[in-house]
Amino acid sequence: MSISANKTMDVFTCIETRHSTRKFKEEPVPQALLDKVIEAGRRAPAGKHKNQSHFLVVRKKEVLDKLAELVQQEFAKMEVTPENDDNFGGAIRASQKGNYRFLYNAPVLIIVANKKNYGNNFADVSCAMQNMMLAANALDLGSCWINQLRWLQDNPVLLDYLRSLGMTEDEAVYASLSVGLPATPDGLPGRNVMAIAGNPVTYVD
Numbered sequence: 589m590s591i592s593a594n595k596t597m598d599v600f601t602c603i604e605t606r607h608s609t610r611k612f613k614e615e616p617v618p619q620a621l622l623d624k625v626i627e628a629g630r631r632a633p634a635g636k637h638k639n640q641s642h643f644l645v646v647r648k649k650e651v652l653d654k655l656a657e658l659v660q661q662e663f664a665k666m667e668v669t670p671e672n673d674d675n676f677g678g679a680i681r682a683s684q685k686g687n688y689r690f691l692y693n694a695p696v697l698i699i700v701a702n703k704k705n706y707g708n709n710f711a712d713v714s715c716a717m718q719n720m721m722l723a724a725n726a727l728d729l730g731s732c733w734i735n736q737l738r739w740l741q742d743n744p745v746l747l748d749y750l751r752s753l754g755m756t757e758d759e760a761v762y763a764s765l766s767v768g769l770p771a772t773p774d775g776l777p778g779r780n781v782m783a784i785a786g787n788p789v790t791y792v793d
């Protein structure tokens with residue numbers, strides 16, 4: 589399906605055609621499109637309308653490289669256990685082999701932090717994430733939810749570095765989003781409409 593950024597995509601089409609992109613072109617994301625994605629995140633609902641998700645938009649190559657390096661370095665120090673294996677055992681194993689590139693070389697990483705002592709932190713950030721992923725799809729951009737910074741949200745090395753980028757002392761990372769132009773033959777994100785699997789529904793009439 590081909591939909592260009594200057595046409596609108598209806599919300600149901602946008603939802604059913606949204607998929608993760610894990611291969612990106614090197615070229616930058618046009619500012620006007622990135623602005624729309626961030627705006628979509630900032631317009632997401634939030635518990636009690638607190639609106640305290642903090643979007644750190646990283647485009648500097650050295651910072652993206654440093655984040656990749658620190659994440660690999662810190663995962664490599666950890667041990668796979670039965671408790672963590674299903675969540676980030678794969679990240680630990682790949683990091684220990686020295687070939688872990690969790691950002692998929694996207695030109696933009698939007699890190700979404702929120703207040704540590706706020707009960708709806710992860711929920712508010714998740715709403716922002718979904719809005720941004722749908723906006724990216726509507727604008728022909730690729731995006732992928734990146735979880736690694738959340739798994740390492742209490743790691744002192746990552747905390748120090750993220751604070752040096754502007755995250756405040758009372759915040760932690762709950763999600764991040766790689767964004768870029770998809771490196772696909774047609775330049776568009778994959779938009780196969782899949783059959784729905786899982787997520788059971790129980791009507792109670």
Ligand SMILES: Cc1cc2nc3c(=O)[nH]c(=O)nc-3n(C[C@H](O)[C@H](O)[C@H](O)COP(=O)(O)O)c2cc1C
Nearest residue numbers: 606607608609610690692732733734735736763782
């Ligand atoms: C909470 C959450 C965490 C995720 N973490 C990652 C991740 O760290 N890396 C990744 O490549 N994809 C990640 N994903 C993307 C899922 O793997 C993906 O959405 C799922 O496989 C369905 O595929 P689709 O997005 O292409 O429809 C995450 C998605 C969610 C909702």
